[in-house]
Amino acid sequence: MGTTERREREKLRRKNEIIDSAERVFFSKGLDQSTMDDVAAEAELSKGTLYLYFKSKEELYLAVNERGFQILQTLFSEAISIEQNGLDKIRAIGQAYFKFAQQYSDYFNAMLYYESRDIDFSIENSCARACEEVGTETLKIVASAIQTGIVDGSIRSDLDPFKTAVVLWGQSSGIVQVHTLKGQHFQEKHKIKPEEIMQLSLEMMARSLQV
Amino acid sequence: MGTTERREREKLRRKNEIIDSAERVFFSKGLDQSTMDDVAAEAELSKGTLYLYFKSKEELYLAVNERGFQILQTLFSEAISIEQNGLDKIRAIGQAYFKFAQQYSDYFNAMLYYESRDIDFSIENSCARACEEVGTETLKIVASAIQTGIVDGSIRSDLDPFKTAVVLWGQSSGIVQVHTLKGQHFQEKHKIKPEEIMQLSLEMMARSLQV
DNA sequence: ATAATTTTATGACTATCAGTCATTCGATTA
DNA sequence: TAATCGAATGACTGATAGTCATAAAATTAT
Known part of the structure; x- marks a missing residue:
């Protein structure tokens, strides 16, 4: 049966x-x-x-987190499919990330926790592993867009695609972290609109890739 | 008496x-x-x-954190005093930040917690306030170095110094966060040396400021 | 010097919550 | 109908942040 x-x-x-x-x-x-x-x-x-x-609260939490990663991965896939040129793909990915942080702020906040903790990846079959898997997939999307840009001449050729993807990922999450957690505070204290910071950051990151 | x-x-x-x-x-x-x-x-x-x-464990923890911020501020002050030109000052600040993350890793890890949490700044006289104060001072050092660079022509003039400082801060902390928390993992999984990531990031950030 | 007062320190106690485990329940199989 | 087995339960344990009535110590007043 x-x-x-x-x-x-x-x-x-x-x-x-x-x-x-x-x-x-x-x-x-x-x-x-x-x-x-x-x-x-x-x-x-x-x-x-x-x-x-689930063997712990953290596991359960990471399971929620994995869904966020999956959404992000989808958004990234969509982003690169729209644009032709490599640099524009990267710009679109950046926009998609910022959009994710705003539209799916709950998932994003959960991801922040994930990013800022020393997660244990050792245990087999854990939710942490799954998150890591999707995270790596997402990074590969970024790396391939960079590769495209190098080939089509929109991105400087002295960059290693995967390493650069890691850098962009780190930089972006740092920026969006500031935006999410300290944004309101900055706005009150220094009259800076969080969106301006995100846009400026995007512009600067794109510039750092240009030939 | x-x-x-x-x-x-x-x-x-x-x-x-x-x-x-x-x-x-x-x-x-x-x-x-x-x-x-x-x-x-x-x-x-x-x-x-x-x-x-201390009214809570978090307060006590933030008090420890404040010391880290003070060390960082000192390192930044030293960094800008050595270099003349604005862009080199920024490069030196970046190096100082990465050095801080390695040499004072305990303080740095504590700061990550601070950065990644939604801290309550409302209560008067709290340790959070003190951290925020030192943090802002540190940002002002970065902003003034950018201003210097704009004046001496080493940094493009269309940037707002303080906003750019916020961006650099966010980007750097994101990178160093990746380095600290996921560095070993990346090294094992993708054969990427964390130091390479940090250096690449520094180079890219400097490039995004250039005229 | 002594009593009264104020400040500082104590540690037993409470409330909360993650995680466990002996037991029960219910479905499947014999 | 009985035996077996996996799924579900909830009372219980252990750990720990934070409290509070009480005590000790220091300071001031008499």
Whole structure:
């Protein structure tokens, strides 16, 4: 009988339902303010059950995070497909990243946490691994756009595509981190619009790639 | 009698002793693994006493952080004083920042936490305020170096010094964050030396400022 | 010198929450 | 109908941030 397969499916469904609930709770109250009991209540399950599907709060959190990465990856794929020239692809990716930070701010904030923590990638089959996988895929999209730019002459040829992708990634996340966490504060204190910072940053990054 | 003044001094001294102890504990075990009881034991005080001087663990942590900011500010001041030309000052600041991240990695890691959290600046007289103050001073150093560069012609004149300083700050912290948290992982996975990333980033940032 | 007052320090206690585990429930199979 | 097995439960444990009534020490007033 195909009972095992159905069970497998149901197990996956339940897992996703738990992530759905966790997402709602984490996004509405913030990760630190959310308890596993909150998530359990939202999922209409007992706390113990959560631990059958995720071995810790961090795992569950990373599972939510992975969805964010997947959205980002899609946005990046769309971005590069629209533009022809390599440098314009990179510009489009930059815009897409900033758009992601604004439109999917909950996912983005979750990603910040991920980026700023020393995550343990060692345990096999963990959600951290999955995040890392999608993250690397996303980086490869950036690297390939740079490669395209080098070939079509819109980007200087002395750059290593993957290394440059890592740099752009680091720089962008730093900027968007400032935007997200200190943006309002800067606006009040120094009369600087966060959007200006993001646009200026984009312009500067594009310039650093030009021949 | 000058008793009040001496008491004031002693109170400050005790406060600093607590920060000393907290620093040792936080740096040796990591913030999350450190308990207030650990800090109290290290300071040879009771936990209750800690709360007479700091209203929460976060406050105490921010107090440690402020020291890091002060070191960074000093390094930046030294950096700009060595070089003449504006763009070289900026390069020197960049190098100083990367040096800080390596030599004072404990302080730097603490700062990452600060940078990646939504800190509450509202409460009067809090340690967060102090960090913010030193942070702004540090930014002003960067901005003034950019201004110098615009005047001496080494940096393009269409940039707003303070906004550009914010961008450079955000980009740099993003890069160094990648370097610190994911560097080893990148090295293993993609055979990329973290130092290369930092140098490439510096070069790209300098290029984005050039006329 | 002594009592009254004010400041500083204590540590037992509370509240909260991540994670566990013996037990129950329910579906599948014999 | 009984036996088996995986899924689910929720009371329990351990850890720890933060509190508060009380004590000790220092300062000031009598």
